[in-house]
Amino acid sequence: MSKISRRRFVEGTGAGLVATTVPLQGQTAKAAAAVPHTTVKLTVNGTVHRLDVEDRWTLAEVLRDHLGLTGSKIGCDRGECGACTVLLDGKNVYSCSQLAVWADGRTVQTVEGLAQNGKLDPLQEAFIEHDGPQCGFCTSGQLMSAKALLNHNPHPTTDEVRAGMTGNICRCGNYNHYVESVLAAAATLAADSRRKA
């Protein structure tokens, strides 16, 4: 960037700001080659993807920026809030704290994979009915942790729901309604399985 004086800059703002110098294209290509890449196989919501990923990319980044699955949110990017929670081989994990290369050969389920054949998951139905989401930014993560919980404990108590979802922060503070939703979904699932039996 050429040095721009304050005066020149102020003058420039009237007719569009002063452009900076742009690095040569060749340099960009060289830099891209310098970043280590790996080809990985990911099964996401039932679809197999072969992807060339930079080793520094997180799973959250790959899902959102490269597979267009933006339902998982990045709230902190450091394993504190849970907004990016997905299921990795059925277990709820913070996708911001997993490198994409670590997920090679594994199966990922995101919020986009919850509804089946156009029918919402009972958890999603319950979240709507009990007003789980306020701003909605933590919701996908709450849903995925709830899904993991019900997968291994179909009849949780209130305290078990709280414990199972405690890694998912909701700053709107709607924990009461999230817990209610999960208990309601568990009841629906139990009634469904009784009907099928």
Added chain:
Amino acid sequence: MNTLKTVGHPTSRIDAEKRVTGTATYTGDLRLPGMLYARVLRSPHPHARIRRIDLSRAQALPGVKAILTHENCDVIWGSGDMRNKRYLFNDPVRFVGDAVAAVAATDRHTAEEATRLIAVDYEVLPFVLEPEDALKPGAPEIQPGGNLSPTARGAHEPEQYRRGNIDEGLRAADRVFEDQYSSPHINNAQLEPRVAIAQWDGDRLTVHTPTQGISNCHTEIARDLKLAPEKVRIICQFMGGGFGNKNQDHDFELMAAVLAQQAGAPVKIEFTRKEDFLAVHGRWPTKQYYKVGVRNDGTLTAIQLRGYSGMGPYRKGTGGIAGIEIYQCPHVERLVYPTYTNKAVSANLRGPDFPQGVFGIESLMDDVAYALKMDPVEFRLKNMTRKLNDQIPYTSIGLEDCIRRGAEAFEWRKRWHAPGEGSGPVKRGAGMAMGSFSSSMGRSSAVIDLDARGTYHLHVGVTDIGTGAKTTMALIAAEELGVPLEKIDVIWGDTDRCPFSVGESGSRTTTQTGWAVVEAAKDLKRQMAEKGLPQGNQLLTATVNANPAPLTGQARYSFVAHFAEVEVDTETGHVRVTKYVAAHDSGRIVNPLTAESQVKGGATMGIGMALHEELLYDRASGQPLNAGYYGARILTHLDTPEVDVLWIQTEDPYGPFGAKTLGEPTIIPSPASVGNAIHNAIGKRVNDLPITREKILGVLA
């Protein structure tokens, strides 16, 4: 209160399915072709002059497209400081986190790497962290003219309020109580971090940004970039909370716009969570000194407050300390000193002036009640406000019912006892506190188009920060038009498509924009009666720019009382909230389902403020120590009690169907009620928020 057809019935959000399927599109989810990513370099020092910035290594990094510093960008961020010129990049830097440079590059990793390659030579300056230290002679001067932030008139004096004569009031008292309280800087900590995308089309700028007010953002971005308002478009379809830190235009939006112009490509700027905690703003820390005069029968004669608010180095908020207005008292004096410090900037967080002030006054009033051997509930019923500042009648007031019926629902008589009573290491106690919040009427607009298919297209400039505003507006329109909710199509969050809205701050959307919706619906009904229904390609359009005259001789307020029961483990200092009742007079409740969510959320946030949250600083180095969710110990599922919500629906003659304000009152008495419950449990008071385990063990030792 009469029952209405649509308003007042629990209704799921009209966009709920999008929110649970991952299809609600937030700003960070958007990608534009050729979009660059931007990152910000920030000051590691609490106070320093910049001698030199060397960009050469960063510029040489392939993929870097534009870099801004104070040397090539002198855009003033008008909303960043109400008193001084605050640039996007300042020299000197005045807090750890002050922006030094912003870099746009082909991807976020390159942008981040480039910020690390910028070499800055700082001349480190002396710093000061606490307001009272900052006001001492010889303290480092943070802004020209001294560290007491001037009033709106430019006078370097405290913000003042007086009625009666405080000395007379104190003389008239049988007993005078004095104490001091403090509250720390805490962060809004909304889940969605700051992200904006700026795109230029010739001389026209579009900014996608998570904002609490597209109209404010629009006006202020145009002002700060010296653009004609029609050259700016703001879009916010879904946004992940703000609690007061996304009200105005922000530096990141301006940075993205300038970077995009320099680089000739759209720019997405992203802040990290740490930046969000340090570099945006949080609740102002306070120190509060009270004197209260009271007669032996419990009648108040005087309330005096001298308070200090730490604003950080820029005046982005009022720094007010509210709370004493909930008591009737003939002699009142309040002096508040908003003061510059070298900590993170302070401004609005849910009920900006209130929960910390209510914590102070409600802690002291609890002690007064105990000293006079009065039940705290009876003491409050005796002394609660009946008129605003003892002068102006309220349009409606349900405070007494909030206290009485809240106490009943809470089983106050069963749970409350003499302070410290009870044996065993785990002690239980009950506490309560009350509050009020302005619910004034004001300017907002709405447009409704009716097409020949019978769909009502409601255009409102709301963004829905989690409150359910879109649904609330649709319910109000459906009610007034007498049509099913499904007939209302809401268009929101885009300044090219929506009229002015006051913005989702000050808890004003339901009352102000809701009122404009009522007026527009009335106008449309008149037109339908006059002209008949539209046919073919016709539209009927009603446009209302509502600007109700300010109430004269009357004040419109919402009221609240919260009740908390806690268990305190006197061996570990651990506190668990075991019962919580929140009683609210917000007039008519438009949507009890989403309103209940707001109350539960506000109370929960207040419990976190009572027990956990504080941005800690190292006094020797001026470094913040615990920025982030983990360090702030934001309340989790495991910490949160069941919050019972009680509606005291007063009939109010103003507002849409008598609705008053709700969002912010929900946090106001929460920290105080928890603090009072802890005092009731252990018989000792912790005067400084947050009431941590160490402090509890300290007062018990």
